[in-house]
Amino acid sequence: MDLKKRGREMKEFFDRKTDGYDDVHAAFAVTKRMLTENLDEGTVTVLDLGGGTGLELIPLFERFPEARVTVADISPRMLEALTARPFADRVRTVCGDFFETDWGEGYDAVISTSALHHFAPEDKLRLYKKVRDCLRDGGQFLNADKVVPDRRAQEEALTEYAEDPDRWPHMDTPLAPSSELELLEDAGFIHCSVELTDREDYRLFAARK
Ligand SMILES: C[S@@+](CC[C@H](N)C(=O)[O-])C[C@H]1O[C@@H](n2cnc3c(N)ncnc32)[C@H](O)[C@@H]1O
Numbered sequence: 001m002d003l004k005k006r007g008r009e010m011k012e013f014f015d016r017k018t019d020g021y022d023d024v025h026a027a028f029a030v031t032k033r034m035l036t037e038n039l040d041e042g043t044v045t046v047l048d049l050g051g052g053t054g055l056e057l058i059p060l061f062e063r064f065p066e067a068r069v070t071v072a073d074i075s076p077r078m079l080e081a082l083t084a085r086p087f088a089d090r091v092r093t094v095c096g097d098f099f100e101t102d103w104g105e106g107y108d109a110v111i112s113t114s115a116l117h118h119f120a121p122e123d124k125l126r127l128y129k130k131v132r133d134c135l136r137d138g139g140q141f142l143n144a145d146k147v148v149p150d151r152r153a154q155e156e157a158l159t160e161y162a163e164d165p166d167r168w169p170h171m172d173t174p175l176a177p178s179s180e181l182e183l184l185e186d187a188g189f190i191h192c193s194v195e196l197t198d199r200e201d202y203r204l205f206a207a208r209k
Contacts, residue, residue: 001120005165007074007097010118013170014052014075021053021078028114030198031144032056035111036063038142038206043108044068047134049098050115054082054091060111061087070094072103073115098127105134113144117174120158121183124175128187135209141189143205144197146174154179177203 014021036059039046043064051057051071060067072094073079079093094101110131119127131141148154154176161173175183177194180203184192189207197204 015077018077047110049112052078109140117146
């Protein structure tokens with residue numbers, strides 16, 4: 001998979017979709033709340049991968065008003081919308097591609113929602129190793145994201161994308177839950193688990209360094 005092309009597609013897509021984004025994603029409120037509910041008591045430093053306009057940070061700052069969050073995202077327009085939130089002074093942004101930016105280290109938790117379902121397993125493994133490296137020992141990784149039911153559906157989507165990466169400007173290539181768990185374990189995480197959400201095609205993955 002050409003990750004630079006993938007990143008460009010995402011940036012263009014989300015820069016274009018920023019206006020009205022929060023209305024569309026209100027439908028994902030439960031998955032966003034689940035992230036916060038699963039964070040450890042006393043969480044302070046958080047990295048949010050693909051945090052966009054900051055929707056999942058609304059419940060997060062309600063539960064953890066003292067939190068300090070870094071949002072890594074490739075879309076300048078989504079990040080610009082985030083700066084209008086009342087908690088923007090507690091958020092630092094890193095604008096650029098997940099595979100190219102420096103996120104810092106020592107985080108209590110890394111969270112992500114609806115942002116990591118565009119990568120092939122080998123790229124995701126690299127990403128998950130990078131996530132693990134930037135956590136403190138014992139830190140949590142929580143990812144609420146789109147999945148496909150099984151590995152057959154996963155292969156079909158990846159093959160369809162590989163055959164014609166230009167067919168759609170933003171084609172999802174979610175992985176199967178079993179594949180996600182295997183990648184987390186291969187990246188060195190422990191206590192890897194998966195939970196259902198209110199959406200049939202969404203799961204919450206949890207893992208620890
Ligand atoms: C569907 S939005 C999710 C935003 C937010 N997490 C939410 O749930 O409302 C996906 C976000 O991931 C970002 N993103 C996608 N691919 C990325 C990449 N390769 N590097 C950095 N950010 C990326 C997009 O710019 C977008 O803001």
